[in-house]
Structures are given as structure tokens and as C-alpha cells.
Amino acid sequence: MKGLFLMLLPMPLLAAEEWPCMQPLVPSVSLEMVWNGPPLAPAGDWREDRDLADLVTAISTPETDAEEGNAKLMRFLQSRKQNRARTVSRLMTGLIDENNATRARIVERLKMLGERQKGLADVATRLNDERDRAGSAADQELIDRANFAQRTYLSAQSTLRYACDIPGRLDQRLGMYAKTLENAR
Amino acid sequence: MRDRWLVPALFLFAFAAHGETVLVSNEKGNSITVLDADTLKIIRTVAVGQRPRGIVLSKDGRQLYICASDDDRIDVLDLDSFKLLDPLPSGPDPETFALHPDGNHLFVSNEDNSLVSIVDIAARRIVGEISVGVEPEGMAVSPDGNWIVNTSETTNMAHFVDNRTHQVVANVLVDARPRHAEWTADGAQVWVSSEIGGTVSVIDGASRTVIHKISFAVPGVPKQAIQAVGIVLTKDRKLGFVALGPSNRVAVIDARTFEVTKYLLVGQRVWNLAFNHDESKLFATNGISNDLSMIDVKDLKVVKTVPVGNQPWGVVVRP
Numbered sequence: 001m002k003g004l005f006l007m008l009l010p011m012p013l014l015a016a017e018e019w020p021c022m023q024p025l026v027p028s029v030s031l032e033m034v035w036n037g038p039p040l041a042p043a044g045d046w047r048e049d050r051d052l053a054d055l056v057t058a059i060s061t062p063e064t065d066a067e068e069g070n071a072k073l074m075r076f077l078q079s080r081k082q083n084r085a086r087t088v089s090r091l092m093t094g095l096i097d098e099n100n101a102t103r104a105r106i107v108e109r110l111k112m113l114g115e116r117q118k119g120l121a122d123v124a125t126r127l128n129d130e131r132d133r134a135g136s137a138a139d140q141e142l143i144d145r146a147n148f149a150q151r152t153y154l155s156a157q158s159t160l161r162y163a164c165d166i167p168g169r170l171d172q173r174l175g176m177y178a179k180t181l182e183n184a185r
Numbered sequence: 186m187r188d189r190w191l192v193p194a195l196f197l198f199a200f201a202a203h204g205e206t207v208l209v210s211n212e213k214g215n216s217i218t219v220l221d222a223d224t225l226k227i228i229r230t231v232a233v234g235q236r237p238r239g240i241v242l243s244k245d246g247r248q249l250y251i252c253a254s255d256d257d258r259i260d261v262l263d264l265d266s267f268k269l270l271d272p273l274p275s276g277p278d279p280e281t282f283a284l285h286p287d288g289n290h291l292f293v294s295n296e297d298n299s300l301v302s303i304v305d306i307a308a309r310r311i312v313g314e315i316s317v318g319v320e321p322e323g324m325a326v327s328p329d330g331n332w333i334v335n336t337s338e339t340t341n342m343a344h345f346v347d348n349r350t351h352q353v354v355a356n357v358l359v360d361a362r363p364r365h366a367e368w369t370a371d372g373a374q375v376w377v378s379s380e381i382g383g384t385v386s387v388i389d390g391a392s393r394t395v396i397h398k399i400s401f402a403v404p405g406v407p408k409q410a411i412q413a414v415g416i417v418l419t420k421d422r423k424l425g426f427v428a429l430g431p432s433n434r435v436a437v438i439d440a441r442t443f444e445v446t447k448y449l450l451v452g453q454r455v456w457n458l459a460f461n462h463d464e465s466k467l468f469a470t471n472g473i474s475n476d477l478s479m480i481d482v483k484d485l486k487v488v489k490t491v492p493v494g495n496q497p498w499g500v501v502v503r504p
Contacts, residue, residue: 024362024381025409026407026409026431027409028407030405030410031405032403032405033406033432168454168473171453172453172473172475175452175474176474
């Protein structure tokens with residue numbers, strides 16, 4: 001039984017690594033990873049342009065749907081036909097900055113989730129061992145506690161698996177924004 | 186007079202109607218996207234088993250074998266009717282596989298139980314199992330069919346298996362999380378990519394030792410984003426191409442000197458690669474941007490990128 005349960009544990013936890021996801025950790029995304037247009041001219045601090053900064057912040061939250069964010073970006077570009085190169089440059093720089101800030105927060109939360117999972121795995125394994133050692137003499141309370149710990153671990157594991165996809169989804173959205181800006185130049 | 190033109194016209198029609206097609210497995214879309222290899226227009230999308238990843242063409246090119254990882258089976262897609270035939274057994278969680286040159290044996294990596302399953306296609310059953318390292322992943326059969334190479338993600342090794350005895354005869358240590366193994370067409374070398382290590386180990390096929398390690402560096406791209414995954418090598422062994430994951434680049438390598446000569450920007454999280462039959466085109470699946478890039482091999486330029494399904498993974502080209 002112990003062997004079976006240990007098989008359920010993902011290798012990153014067993015290896016006691018800090019990063020709990022199967023996807024290797026990419027701490028940040030650079031302009032070079034997503035930008036396929038001509039070099040962006042230096043355009044100063046993107047936060048100085050209040051409306052532009054508000055848009056960048058609004059469409060960079062983890063909750064923003066990529067299509068909706070992209071539609072807002074296109075509407076903004078439509079409303080700013082002057083100084084197009086500078087606008088595009090500021091938008092792209094701002095979107096990279098905000099994406100990386102959001103990513104960093106999510107990465108930290110994922111690491112915390114991973115730590116918690118390690119704790120849950122320890123508890124579940126210990127209770128499983130106790131139950132196995134007790135054999136037929138195991139009382140109902142121990143059996144219930146072991147089962148509950150195992151269920152809690154597995155449920156948290158599926159949440160973690162879902163959460164591990166979030167950095168990739170943020171990068172996917174950033175890639176979509178980058179394409180829109182490339183086409184807007 | 187009319188008949189004089191009829192035969193060539195029919196020939197041309199037949200040729201045009203049987204152009205190359207690109208087949209892409211969509212890991213989250215649970216489907217295969219079929220595209221025209223010249224225009225990259227989607228011809229159709231076929232629903233298959235859950236989490237399709239590794240795909241390989243049958244020897245006659247008329248069927249596509251598909252690792253349906255979450256259904257623990259190999260789906261078989263008839264490429265004339267685009268109907269699914271009876272599936273083949275695979276062992277648990279098949280991720281990738283390789284077809285033996287005999288056309289009848291598939292070597293399947295079973296990620297969950299540290300085994301390689303040998304599937305007899307005609308007999309429709311598993312005829313053998315080979316114990317390998319933890320989380321087997323990349324699979325490759327030597328061109329003469331005598332050697333099987335399997336990589337194990339956690340053990341960080343390329344295991345060389347004698348196909349007559351099905352025993353592991355050598356374990357070659359490579360960098361972290363080896364993903365893909367590729368033999369050169371002459372059987373002299375095996376190239377093994379390491380996702381976390383971000384390198385490709387070139388292993389001599391006879392001595393089974395690493396003779397060169399290829400590293401990558403893309404200006405402005407964090408090192409952690411350079412994750413080596415899919416590999417293809419031209420038959421003349423002059424060029425190698427390596428998909429570099431979230432760096433969104435395909436590296437071009439002089440396969441004689443092992444020097445990286447160029448990085449091509451494709452879509453996001455480029456994963457697997459496939460040539461067309463004359464190696465004039467190279468196709469790359471981009472798992473995060475959900476698209477497929479086509480590279481002109483002579484010009485070494487990305488000529489087109491088109492959307493496919495959700496999380497494209499594997500790619501093959503049907504002649």
C-alpha cells in the first residue's frame with residue numbers, strides 16, 4: 001500500500017525540489033522570446049502615459065481573458081494613430097514588465113503550494129505507514145485519517161497541476177499581444 | 186490527339202491530388218490536424234483518444250499510430266478514410282514510440298512504470314517488456330533495427346537495448362531530463378536532447394560514449410528558457426535541427442562540426458520537428474501558441490506559421 005501511494009507522488013516532490021511543476025521553471029519572459037518585429041526604439045517609461053499604463057495593467061491581470069485583452073489592445077491602438085512606433089514600443093515594454101511581475105507572484109505561490117504539498121505528502125505517508133503496520137488491528141479512526149489525508153493530497157495535487165499551467169497561459173496571452181503589436185506597426 | 190494529352194493530364198491530376206500532408210497531434214485538443222504541406226491549409230481535424238502525443242506513420246504511410254496517453258492505448262488512424270481503426274495495446278501512459286524498420290513492431294515508452302513495451306502490430310498484442318530507467322521518454326530504433334535507444338527523464342540516461350535479447354547493454358549518462366533520441370541515417374551516432382540541461386549529447390553508436398555535447402545560447406533569452414526537445418537530422422548528416430522549447434527557437438547545427446550556425450524564431454514552446462520527404466521543408470509544433478511553423482531548409486527561414494489545434498505536440502509528414 002505504501003509503495004502504491006508513493007507511486008502517486010510526483011517526482012518533483014519526491015526529489016524535494018523547490019519547484020513543484022513538471023514544466024521546467026522559466027522565471028521570466030524576455031522581449032527576445034516573443035517579439036518578431038523590427039527592433040523597438042527606446043520610448044521612455046511606459047508608466048508616464050497614464051492611459052497606456054492603465055490599459056497595460058488591466059489586460060495583464062491573471063484573470064483577463066486573452067481574447068478580451070487583445071480586443072482592448074486593438075481598440076486602444078485604433079484610438080492612438082499618432083506616434084505609432086512609440087506607442088507600440090511602450091505597450092510592448094509595459095506588457096513584458098507586467099507579465100513578468102504577474103508571473104513572479106504566481107511562481108512564488110506555486111512554490112508555496114509545492115511546500116504545502118510536501119507537508120501533506122509526509123502526513124499522508126506517515127498515516128499510511130501506521131495503518132499498514134497496524135494491519136487488521138487498525139482502528140477506524142486511523143483508517144479514516146489515513147484515507148482523508150490521501151484524498152486531501154490527491155485533490156491538492158490536481159489543483160497544483162492546473163495551477164502549473166498558469167505561467168504558460170500568461171505567456172500564450174503575451175504572445176498574442178505581441179503579434180497584435182507587430183501587425184500594428 | 187486528345188488521348189496524347191490524357192495520360193499526362195491524369196498523371197498530373199493524380200500527383201496533385203496526392204500531395205504531402207502534415208499530421209499534427211494536439212495534446213489538449215484530443216485531435217489530429219491534417220494540413221496540406223504546401224499551403225498549410227487545414228484539410229480536416231480528426232477526434233482521437235485523450236492526450237495524443239507521440240505519432241508515427243506506418244511503413245506504407247497509410248496509417249498513423251497515435252499514443253493516446255490518457256486512454257492507455259495506441260490509436261490507429263486510417264489515412265485514406267480518416268476513420269479510427271481498432272486500437273493497439275500500449276501499456277500504461279504511452280508517451281512516445283518508435284517503429285522498427287520491419288514495420289511490425291512498435292517500441293513504446295510507458296512513462297508511469299519504467300518499461301518499454303514491444304507491440305506486435307499484426308498480432309495486436311504486447312509481446313515483450315524491457316525494464317529501463319525512471320520515466321522512459323525518447324525512443325529510437327537504429328536504421329538496421331538491431332539497437333533500441335530509450336531515454337529516461339529522471340534517471341538522465343540513454344539506455345541502449347540489444348534488439349535480439351531485449352537486454353540493456355549500456356547506460357549513457359546525459360544531461361537532465363532527456364527527451365528525444367535520434368539516430369543518424371547511417372547509424373553511426375545517436376543525438377539525445379536534454380530539456381532541463383538545455384543540451385544535446387552526441388553519442389557514438391558503436392562505443393556508446395558521448396563524443397560531443399552541444400550547448401545553446403540565444404542573446405536576450407534566459408538560460409532556463411532554452412530547453413532542448415525535438416531533433417531531426419538530414420539523411421546526408423550535414424544538418425541538424427533542435428527545437429528549444431520556451432526560447433521559441435529552432436537551432437540549426439552543422440552536424441559535422443556540431444557548431445550552432447543559426448537560431449530561427451518560431452512559435453511559443455516549440456516541441457517536435459519533422460521533415461517532408463525530400464527534406465526541403467521542416468515543420469515545427471508550437472505547444473503554447475497553438476500553431477505550426479514551416480521552415481525552408483535551403484534558405485533556413487521560417488516561411489509560415491499557421492494555427493492548428495490545442496497544444497500541438499507531435500508532427501509527421503505523409504508523402
